[in-house]
Amino acid sequence: MVSQTLREARNYEEITEKKIGEGERPAFHLSPRVGWMNDPNGFSYYNGKYHLFYQYNPYEVVWGPMHWGHAVSRDLLHWEYLPAVMAPDMPYDRNGVFSGSAVELPDGRQMLMYTGVVKEPQADGGFKEVQTQCIAVGDGTEYEKYPGNPVLTEKDLPAGASRYDFRDPKIWRETDGTYRCVVGNCTPGRDGRILLYASEDGFHWKFLSVLVESRGRFGEMWECPDFFELDGKAVLLISPTDMMPKGFEYHNGNGTVCQIGTLDREKNVFIPEYDQAIDYGIDFYAPQTTLAPDGRRIMVGWMQNWDTCNAHKPKGVWTGQMTLPRELSIRDGRLIQTPVRELESLWGPKTEHRNVAFADTVIRLDGISGRKIDMELEIRPGDVENIYEKFAVRFAQNEICHTAVSFRPHEAIVKVDRKFSGSRRAIIHQRRSQVRDQGGRVKLRIILDRFSAEVFVNDGEHVLTITFYTDQAADGISFFADGSVAMDVVKYDLMV
Numbered sequence: 447m448v449s450q451t452l453r454e455a456r457n458y459e460e461i462t463e464k465k466i467g468e469g470e471r472p473a474f475h476l477s478p479r480v481g482w483m484n485d486p487n488g489f490s491y492y493n494g495k496y497h498l499f500y501q502y503n504p505y506e507v508v509w510g511p512m513h514w515g516h517a518v519s520r521d522l523l524h525w526e527y528l529p530a531v532m533a534p535d536m537p538y539d540r541n542g543v544f545s546g547s548a549v550e551l552p553d554g555r556q557m558l559m560y561t562g563v564v565k566e567p568q569a570d571g572g573f574k575e576v577q578t579q580c581i582a583v584g585d586g587t588e589y590e591k592y593p594g595n596p597v598l599t600e601k602d603l604p605a606g607a608s609r610y611d612f613r614d615p616k617i618w619r620e621t622d623g624t625y626r627c628v629v630g631n632c633t634p635g636r637d638g639r640i641l642l643y644a645s646e647d648g649f650h651w652k653f654l655s656v657l658v659e660s661r662g663r664f665g666e667m668w669e670c671p672d673f674f675e676l677d678g679k680a681v682l683l684i685s686p687t688d689m690m691p692k693g694f695e696y697h698n699g700n701g702t703v704c705q706i707g708t709l710d711r712e713k714n715v716f717i718p719e720y721d722q723a724i725d726y727g728i729d730f731y732a733p734q735t736t737l738a739p740d741g742r743r744i745m746v747g748w749m750q751n752w753d754t755c756n757a758h759k760p761k762g763v764w765t766g767q768m769t770l771p772r773e774l775s776i777r778d779g780r781l782i783q784t785p786v787r788e789l790e791s792l793w794g795p796k797t798e799h800r801n802v803a804f805a806d807t808v809i810r811l812d813g814i815s816g817r818k819i820d821m822e823l824e825i826r827p828g829d830v831e832n833i834y835e836k837f838a839v840r841f842a843q844n845e846i847c848h849t850a851v852s853f854r855p856h857e858a859i860v861k862v863d864r865k866f867s868g869s870r871r872a873i874i875h876q877r878r879s880q881v882r883d884q885g886g887r888v889k890l891r892i893i894l895d896r897f898s899a900e901v902f903v904n905d906g907e908h909v910l911t912i913t914f915y916t917d918q919a920a921d922g923i924s925f926f927a928d929g930s931v932a933m934d935v936v937k938y939d940l941m942v
């Protein structure tokens with residue numbers, strides 16, 4: 447049964463999407479059908495298609511009453527909108543259908559697990575949001591909320607767990623057919639931690655363990671956990687709020703962390719051995735992964751961040767985007783991300799320039815321009831005895847605007863900079879990342895799609911993601927060297 451609230455949302459999105467003209471949204475990154483989008487939810491492969499749901503307020507271009515929007519794709523690049531699947535329409539989720547995930551049941555139906563939010567009046571006249579975990583089951587288009595909701599409540603919390611910060615279940619099926627989920631939580635003192643639950647049938651859950659605790663390591667509340675095996679290691683992705691920077695890591699305020707370690711299966715405890723930021727740019731949060739049918743672990747993130755999202759005032763009726771889906775692996779103990787290989791199916795005309803040598807100047811190259819491109823640069827010193835000071839590539843460029851990626855080999859620092867992208871706000875426009883020192887060599891793969899750049903450094907060892915809203919006619923690209931640089935450029939126009 448489709449509730450009145452959901453019916454209204456579906457009506458609204460169908461009518462309002464007509465106001466978005468051709469070319470006014472990203473070409474191959476998912477944006478909301480209308481209104482506001484944040485976290486990816488329920489990312490899954492189901493019945494022959496990838497499903498990507500998202501935190502969704504159809505009615506406004508700001509965060510509001512949370513619904514789940516829905517899109518499907520065969521190749522992770524061409525997305526087709528389906529009607530919104532859930533609205534805040536039940537007593538246990540009336541103030542928000544928050545983030546969650548998806549799993550296929552043995553009978554072929556798909557189960558969505560999400561956080562239901564209810565505002566509880568406080569003695570001081572204010573409100574606090576009580577959060578519980580809920581379930582809906584469906585066929586890939588229509589989903590029914592489970593009559594036994596909520597399935598995890600405060601009675602399922604271990605001692606010292608906040609019932610106001612208990613959200614974002616990530617569900618999966620074990621090889622023995624039973625279910626597990628991890629849920630983000632924190633203590634009343636705001637120390638983040640991850641709770642692990644188990645279920646025989648996906649509907650009835652019991653608390654297993656505190657999988658891992660922050661103990662002051664990473665920010666406050668740990669949002670949007672994801673936990674999986676990758677290349678023989680256990681990997682935990684989290685999005686902690688209120689982080690403090692450490693060296694070149696964790697500069698985003700609301701940041702993202704990848705912890706790599708081992709799982710003690712007796713105690714159900716995760717033992718982290720290593721941590722890093724997931725993305726080193728400005729616009730990235732709340733990533734979620736799924737397994738592709740061929741075994742690839744694929745991650746997609748919200749290509750925005752709570753710290754900067756309100757600075758961009760959209761002119762139209764949509765705001766927010768997802769990142770390009772990225773294939774994950776572990777190399778030399780680090781998380782490696784590469785654009786999904788499906789991107790190659792969009793490759794159109796190729797422009798190639800080998801051994802371009804230039805020094806202390808700005809150059810342009812024949813055929814190198816565009817706002818929907820996949821461009822790889824291999825940079826090396828023109829003179830190994832005297833390594834250059836700085837290399838930069840500028841794109842989305844006209845007489846007034848540009849956005850830049852630069853590399854300083856002596857410090858091994860890659861920087862993204864959008865301060866001249868047309869922004870009129872004094873928000874954070876630059877971010878730096880320290881990459882592997884290779885004596886002045888660096889590889890930069892830059893994916894542009896109308897309003898974003900994703901920069902994959904040294905075959906995915908670091909990724910820097912930024913959004914910008916420069917006029918689409920600004921499609922120039924130029925290269926700058928302080929000192930002597932030699933480079934190879936291979937650029938494909940992306941045909942979407």
Ligand code: FRU
Pocket residue numbers: 484485501512544545561613614669670731732
């Ligand atoms: C993360 C988050 C989640 C929550 C959702 C609400 O960005 O704060 O913790 O479920 O957004 O929209």
